[in-house]
Amino acid sequence: MFKFFSDSFENFKKKVSNTASALVGNVIETVSEEEEFSEFVLEDMEDILIGADLGVNYAAELVDNLRSQSKIKPSDVKTYLKDEFEKVLNNAGSTELTYKDGDLNIYFITGINGAGKTTLIGKLAYKFKTLGKKVLIAAGDTFRAAAEEQLDIWSKRAGADIVRRDKADPASVVYEAIQKAKSERYDVILVDTAGRLQNKYNLMEELAKIKSVIDKNASENLRESILVIDANTGQNGLQQAKVFTEAVNITSVALTKLDGSAKGAIVLAVAKEMGLPVKLVGVGEKMEDLKEFNPQEFIQALFE
Numbered sequence: 001m002f003k004f005f006s007d008s009f010e011n012f013k014k015k016v017s018n019t020a021s022a023l024v025g026n027v028i029e030t031v032s033e034e035e036e037f038s039e040f041v042l043e044d045m046e047d048i049l050i051g052a053d054l055g056v057n058y059a060a061e062l063v064d065n066l067r068s069q070s071k072i073k074p075s076d077v078k079t080y081l082k083d084e085f086e087k088v089l090n091n092a093g094s095t096e097l098t099y100k101d102g103d104l105n106i107y108f109i110t111g112i113n114g115a116g117k118t119t120l121i122g123k124l125a126y127k128f129k130t131l132g133k134k135v136l137i138a139a140g141d142t143f144r145a146a147a148e149e150q151l152d153i154w155s156k157r158a159g160a161d162i163v164r165r166d167k168a169d170p171a172s173v174v175y176e177a178i179q180k181a182k183s184e185r186y187d188v189i190l191v192d193t194a195g196r197l198q199n200k201y202n203l204m205e206e207l208a209k210i211k212s213v214i215d216k217n218a219s220e221n222l223r224e225s226i227l228v229i230d231a232n233t234g235q236n237g238l239q240q241a242k243v244f245t246e247a248v249n250i251t252s253v254a255l256t257k258l259d260g261s262a263k264g265a266i267v268l269a270v271a272k273e274m275g276l277p278v279k280l281v282g283v284g285e286k287m288e289d290l291k292e293f294n295p296q297e298f299i300q301a302l303f304e
């Protein structure tokens with residue numbers, strides 16, 4: 001529906017080059033010159049896929065498919081992986097961020113501490129502002145010292161408005177933001193949340209409470225519950241996805257810090273294991289370093 005700032009393909013390719021060599025380059029190098037898929041070669045291939053953070057189950061499935069057939073030769077391994085990855089990404093659903101024109105659009109942003117939630121909100125606020133939208137940020141991380149200050153700086157930079165109440169109950173901050181947005185006809189609310197409370201249980205309780213405030217007051221306006229995952233956390237990202245999905249119904253993933261990461265295969269693992277589409281990708285610390293995830297482009301960058 002709208003296009004996020006897009007890098008040139010060449011730039012994007014550079015940013016995922018570490019993932020490309022960990023995931024695809026290493027397999028091709030090890031496998032493609034072999035005569036056949038011997039047990040030895042298959043085990044090597046499985047180790048590489050696991051090492052690239054594709055996940056143990058998914059890696060085993062890909063290798064098992066090869067073990068039980070004779071049509072695909074080692075020299076075809078590139079095409080084989082490409083087809084498989086395309087299938088998985090297609091099955092995870094649309095990668096387009098849901099947005100309804102002329103209505104209030106709420107985005108609920110969650111994730112563990114340091115994943116990049118606040119930065120993502122700054123980038124999204126900026127993007128929506130450049131599209132001429134009226135944007136309100138709800139400072140729902142009232143736990144961490146300086147969190148609201150950081151968000152305040154981002155909102156000013158992006159030219160968005162903010163509702164913040166230091167040390168208040170996050171759910172009440174979000175409630176206030178919804179009332180303000182409805183009476184002042186905002187297009188977008190971006191809800192920031194804490195990444196760490198005293199323990200995981202408290203955090204999940206708090207997120208569920210915020211979610212229920214949104215459900216009670218603006219359920220029809222909640223467009224996406226986005227889980228922010230740092231690409232460098234690899235398989236832990238999958239664990240996070242499970243925990244957060246149990247607490248609040250996650251609809252999509254934003255993968256941050258893909259620039260430089262060798263663990264971008266988490267995009268595929270999340271799609272495969274959780275059936276969740278990655279919709280946004282963070283490729284740097286600047287306000288413009290946000291991309292809409294484009295599966296074709298990602299595949300092309302991995303395999304070209």
Ligand SMILES: Nc1nc2c(ncn2[C@@H]2O[C@H](COP(=O)(O)OP(=O)(O)OP(=O)(O)O)[C@@H](O)[C@H]2O)c(=O)[nH]1
Pocket residue numbers: 111112113114115116117118119120141144147193194195196256257258259281282283284285289
């Ligand atoms: N290289 C790179 N750095 C990023 C990206 N996104 C965020 N960061 C950096 O990651 C660090 C943490 O980002 P925050 O946005 O504060 O993370 P958070 O999830 O809000 O953290 P808490 O509020 O503590 O839970 C900051 O130093 C950001 O500049 C990205 O896409 N690429």
Ligand SMILES: [Mg+2]
Pocket residue numbers: 117118119141147193
């Ligand atoms: Mg934050």
